[in-house]
Amino acid sequence: MNFSVLILEISVAILALLLLVIDLSMEEDQPRRNIGYLAACGLAVIFFFSFTRYGINATFWHGMFSLDDYAVFFKQAFLIGAILVILFSLDTVDRLPHSRAEFYALLLFAVVGMMVLSSANDLITLYVGIELMTFSFFILVGYVLSDTRSTEAAIKYLVLASAASAVMLYGMSLIYGLSGQMGYAAIATGLTASPALLVGGALLLSGFAFKIAAPPFHMWAPDVYEGAPVPVTAMLAMGSKAAGFAAMIRVFTNVFPATGYPWALLALLLSGASMLVGNIVAIPQTNIKRMLAYSSIAQAGYIMTGLVAGTAAGVKGMMFYLMIYVFANVGAFGVVAAVSKHRNGENITDLAGLARQAPMLAVAMTVSLLSMAGIPPLAGFMGKFFLFSAVIDAGYLSIAVLGFVLSMVSVYYYLNVVKSMYLAEPIDDRPFEAGLSLKFTVLFAMVATVAMGVYPGPLSHLAEVAAK
């Protein structure tokens, strides 16, 4: 037993508990900004500390919970995402009528769940990790009780996620029944071909497809993204998705390869469906969060091509893409958070004239959206390069062509946002207010997006090491 393997998760959990304790010592109506800063700083410390975890490759108790480079990379993605989201959510949280410190704590719980997921090497840990993350999100999504849309989103998320969990659990039970084991490595040796494996695998895949919102398992995502508070949506879009991928890659590369299960084909179908549905339905959207929800469905489609390739290069591409997607996402949602706070609206038209009132935010939004679309020299282009060259290398040219073309189609709806920001007249003359930390976050995300597009070397190298 090796608790040092858990040190990152434990640190985050302790940090969360610390926040709760400090909250108890504060007056009810005192602002909780400091708690937010504390959470961000704590996470930052943990983030920097996590660099020392590379190259350890240790497991907790005979391979049940694995801290390899792969896991560390994902944990870092969650941590950096959480730091940035916390920083830009300070203003949003301050406007909550109650339980502001708990917001940060729950966010950290969700991060712990994701981190557990990325290390999960057995079905039980996988399940519990998913549920820890999902539970935190149930509450976070429904956090704004004054807005029943938020509650509605939470209920939808709860019901559908539970149903998906049930389906996934049924699949897990079948796999357990066939192999008699819970650990991935043991399962892989114990599996035999049978209808139960087929059904179990399909149910498991459905569960993952739900988490990464791949059509037709995506239908919860737009509603939930729209209803949730902006920072939560951001965290859902990147963290929940990335964690889903982290777990999925591990399951599909560790459990199934030897069985001849045609998972590349399934991934291909899901990937194609995600790209198509995400990009096409995003076109007519008017609510920016909803548009971003569909966009994130499309992003998941691109990322899944790495799974189609199924090679180390493909996995590397996925990891690279997920990391840069964090920054693009933070940039976009950060601006949405600012606009939502300032103008009380989340429609694309509410961004009108942003380029004149807050040019920095407009540029950041543009850069983030274009990065998602894969326009060079932004990071998204490099991400697509790694993904699609891997998938072409594996012999699936068609999905790469589809991906490239649809990602260019996506420019259409991204540019509609850009057009609104640059062309339309501002809807009011009030000077645009945005918190310093939000501006910093957004700027940081933008710089990171550009930097990783222009000089992707280090991150690419890191992802490559982690993918092995």
Add this chain to the structure above:
Amino acid sequence: MIGLSHYLLVSAALFGLGLFGLLTKRNLIAVLMSIELMLNSVNINLVAFSRYTAADASAGQVFSLFIIAVAAAEVAVGLALAYAIYRGRGTVSVDEIDWLKW
């Protein structure tokens, strides 16, 4: 002689009933109850496998315990949310919870 398959079939039937409830009940609380049925069917599976086939028998029961714990928490949160929406809209009818769409 009752064997593994019997339990598995009961479990499948229970899963199907739960699923039917999930899809067709109009009351949110009934929907939550249906989900519990589905989770129970999974538990039956796990315990049955642990009893009849598993090399790692205790893992199945451990898993079941985790599921029970999570399910209990889920009901708590689910009811809290149901109450919240009831407060906001005066209804827990699932088909009226459709403000978010398109």
Add this chain to the structure above:
Amino acid sequence: MGDGLMHTLAFYFLAGITLAAATGVVFKRNLVHSAFLLSVTFLGVAGLYMTLEAEFLAAVQALVYSGAVAVLVVIGVMLTHRDDMSKSNPPNKMVVAGAGAALAIVGVLVWAVVATPWKTGRGAVVSVADIGRRFLTDFAPPFEAVALLLLAAVIGAVVLFKGGKVQS
């Protein structure tokens, strides 16, 4: 319960109760009835655990589910429905579609169960000590995670209820 006949009878009895009660949960139009039948279902499942020699689990099932969860459900029912209970749990418009989907899933699951050549045999007897040991050894990470999960659920429930108070 080693005896074959006793086992068989117990199984059919418990399975029958479980499924019948579950059917009631799904089809009853009175939500309170459904809630009570749910409790019965849980007990039936607990019985099934007994027949599978998982006594600890059966106890937990009876206590947590049948006790705590069902009671919680009833509280929920009471909180949200204050008027006529007899029509509190109607089906929606997609009964047929729902039945189709459910049957399709059941069909698939039954196929998986029936068509698979399960390796049947006698698994090791699981004692409570085994379970406890595993919680503290290889499943310690999920065990701790679930602790956090419960904490989160508590916070969540508190937040969601408290928020209402501040509102009202």
Add this chain to the structure above:
Amino acid sequence: MWAEFSLTHAWLIPLLPALAFVLISFFLLSSPWLASRLAIAAMGSSFILALGAAAAVLTQGITVEAPFVMKTVWFSMPGLSVDMGVLVDPIAATLLFVVTLITLLVLIYSTGYMAGDPGYCRFFAFISLFAASMLGLVIATNFLQMFVFWELVGLCSYLLIGFYFFKVSAREAGKKAFMTTRIGDFGLLLGILLLQITFRTLDFAELAVKVPAYVAENGAASLTFIAILIFIGPVAKSGQFPLHVWLPDAMEGPTPVSALIHAATMVVAGVYLIARSFAIFSVLPGALTVIAWLGVFTALFAAFIALTQREIKRILAFSTISQLGFMMLALGVGSLTSSMFHLMTHAFFKALLFLGAGSVLHALHDQADIFQMGGLRKSMPATCLMMGTAVLAIAGIPPFAGFFSKDEILVAAAHVSTPIYLLASLAAFMTAFYMARLFILTFLGKPNPHNHPHESGLAMLVPMGVLAVLSVVGGIIPFAMGFGEWVRFGPAHHAGIDWAVAGASTVISLLGFALAWYIYGGGHTRSNDLTIKTGALYTWSFNKCYVDEIYQWFNRTFVGGLARLSFWIDIHALGAVVDNAWRGTGAAGSEMRRLQTGQMQQYAAVMLSATVVLVILLAALTGSLVKGGQI
């Protein structure tokens, strides 16, 4: 010494006027006196150099077979090397002399004619540019160089026709000229390209060697095709039927321009091109036949139209077309000498005719209808005298210049084909008739009381005088000096007169004069009778055989139709596909969006159904594997 210098510096001949153009257009646009003097000085220097070059040709034994060549690479790449250079041989020397001389005279004339025009400097700049281009064309060593300057003279022609750009008619005429010659250029360019592909060179000297060899080896069929393509260029440039339509309209330009470009120099470029590449044409009898027949047809056709035209410059324009037909005909019957000879004499007398017409128009304030003139001999005696000389020259009355050149053409034609000879003689008759008609109606008879003519100034009369002298002696002197010894293709052309042909043509011309006098000498009554009696024939002639109308109809219907069709396709077919695909994508998005009903149970149903589908799909995919014991 001077001749030697001129020859080795022959590249200066086009360069000096080009320099004048640059200087005028950059620095002297607002100093008319300097601009005109600069242009004249440059042109004068060129003229002296051209004279020197001609002298060098005569004294240094430069012949058609052994020309003086100087060239440099213009641009090159593997398989395509194009030179720019100077080629001086007797043919080129003749042209250099003619072009520089007439340009110089026209420039001097223009200082009087254009005085006070707001575009005075521009005019001199353009004329200089034209001279540079024309001279560059003359000394071209290869087809491409010739084509380059060919196009540039076309540009100058366009600019000068449209010189009065504020007049819609001038603007349209310039456009038409450019367009029509463009069609010719299309053929010429194709021909040049085919030559380049076939022989890997465009150099005249090299082609002269390669072409006969090629014909000997492969036959003449493909080369005849090429030659006819090349001939399309001259057809347009030299106003041959059916691409002659631009030339009459080109008279919208200032009259000196008409004299210089549209009578004496540029329009003969086509003739010159054929002459220059005669080594190719001479071995292709098929092509020559086409040229001869088209030439004689054009000569007749244009003369027929000229019979009834009323505007003085228009008559001269059709006359020019007709005379160009003669030159083509001469080439077609294989007599390069007579063609070049006629080219030279024609330049003299036609330039004189135009300058004379300019003088008249100047005096009458642009009253162009000859029926509104009359009796000008009294008020403009000098002009009348010189015009008379030119009329005699063009009609081919001995011993004027036209007699010798036209006679040689007719002789050559008679040698080759009697029908051509007869038709050519008919054209000569008509020439005499319409020129006499012009002269009679303009200068003889009663003065029109509405006109207040006055004689032109010296600046205009002196150049005309020089040309008049040349119209008289320009035929006999070269004839006596043995023009054919130098300017020839193949064996030397012996200088002599076939008295039968000469006599016949003189008689024919005199008959033409007589008929004109009969009809127009006694007032307007007889001519009106004639109009009525000839009816349809007159209408056809007067309306220029409706060639313009046919073109317009073709342009409107076919070109315009295709254009509109293409645009329609662009918007409604190609464009519609794209727009609809795009709109369809958006609509698909909107439709798919509707599936998102907000009902979570429907979402769940979709998810679970999808799971089932996934299982079925998997089962189907892996069916064989399952049976084989391995998924």
Add this chain to the structure above:
Amino acid sequence: MSLPILSMILFAPIVGVAVITCLPQTAGRMIKMVAGGAMWVCFFLASLMFVNYDWRVGGVQFIEQLAWLPDAGASYSLGVDGISAPLTLLMSVVGLSGIYSSWRIDKRIKEYFILFLLLVAGVAGAFVARDLLLFLLFYEVVVIPMYILIVVWGSTKRVTKEYAGMKLVVYLLIGSGFMLAGVFMLYVLANPAGQRTFDMTVLSQIGQSGVIPAQQQIISFFLMMLGFATLASMWPFHYWSPDGHAGAPTAVSMVHAGLLKKLGAYGLLRVGLLMVPVGFKFWAPMMAAFGMMSVIYAAFICLTQSDMKYMVGFSSVSHMGYIVIGIATADVIGLNGAVANMFAHGIMTALFFSMIGHVYNTAHTRDIKDLGGLAHQMPKAAVGFMIAGMASLGLPGLLSFVAEFTIFTGTFATYPVVAVLAISGIILTALYVLRALADVLFGPRLTKWDALPDLKAPEMVPLVLLAAFLIGFGMFPSLLMNVINSGIEPLTPLLVKIKTAATLCGGL
């Protein structure tokens, strides 16, 4: 030469952007001067580069190389050869002219010049890149600034500027989506994993060595062609272009027609022909036929247009057809002509748009039917129009003629039918150009235009600069052609191989 001249060319506009970003929005004149200054520097450096390019030696010169993304085999590698050196010069000339053609911009000046300089920098980077990934990076980057420039500063005529801009973006980007797939396919097929590289020289060698099977090359080239030919506005992928021109502000039209389309043709040549020659051979006859369609079809459409920008827009489609044909010949002469025409047409069309822009900025219409007799009011602009028009119809003495003649010569040997039909385009070109010149410049003086100013000092820059290049290179084409040929001639063995290899698809 140790001076990193290509990087300096590339970064001159970017430094300009950086400086402008720091200036206040109100310092309009200062911003314009900084932008102009940046482009002057760029222009001088590019001229210096062009003059110092040793065409006798040929090959890639001014090489710069820095590690960039070793994992993927990509490096920051710059260099120019005989093909890209003239195009780099073209970029600087058109870019500089564009700045001065924008002198009358008075709305949101700062953003305008930032975006414009970014656009130019993108083009510059694509031309000087020797690394395929770097090339793609710059290739793609140009579209977005273009979009914003169109929707904010553009004009709405037959279609709205929003529609035009979006159509342009979607068309170009979807095309480039296909192209990226094709290029990455090449990248993947060329080398086994681990040894992959984006070095253009290496990829060309591999592509020409026959390592990549024919079938794959055909697919790869097809995908690339969809992208490059769309950018080069080859029929039937040209639909974005005329509307894009019409909607765009002057300088953007100049860059769009003068540079971006050349970028497409350059890609066809540099990536398509050199790296997947077998695929190229397979598709070349179709490209030639489509190129011919571009020439004829667009020229016919020009006859119907009364908006001058549409006319020149379609005319640039028509002229790009010549370039596509020239490339499709895969012949030393044809390729020389194609590259020369890229340069020539770039300059010519920029001049045309610059003049149209001046008329539009002052008269607020560019409808041929409304205008007339402008030679009275703006003689200098009329000269510009004339030079551009004459270059457009291929008048000798201007560079376009040399280029077109060379293309025709090359085409005639390979695709005679295409050549004849394409050459007939010169008649149609003359028809519409002369019509436009006549109707706009000539004719009676219209008093309603009496107030229109002629070109003033800064606006003379495009006219003088562009005309100087058109005429200078037109009279002394060797200056340009030698450089181009030094890039094309070394390809002879490859071209011979392409020609003599077993026929894949019947020639036209």
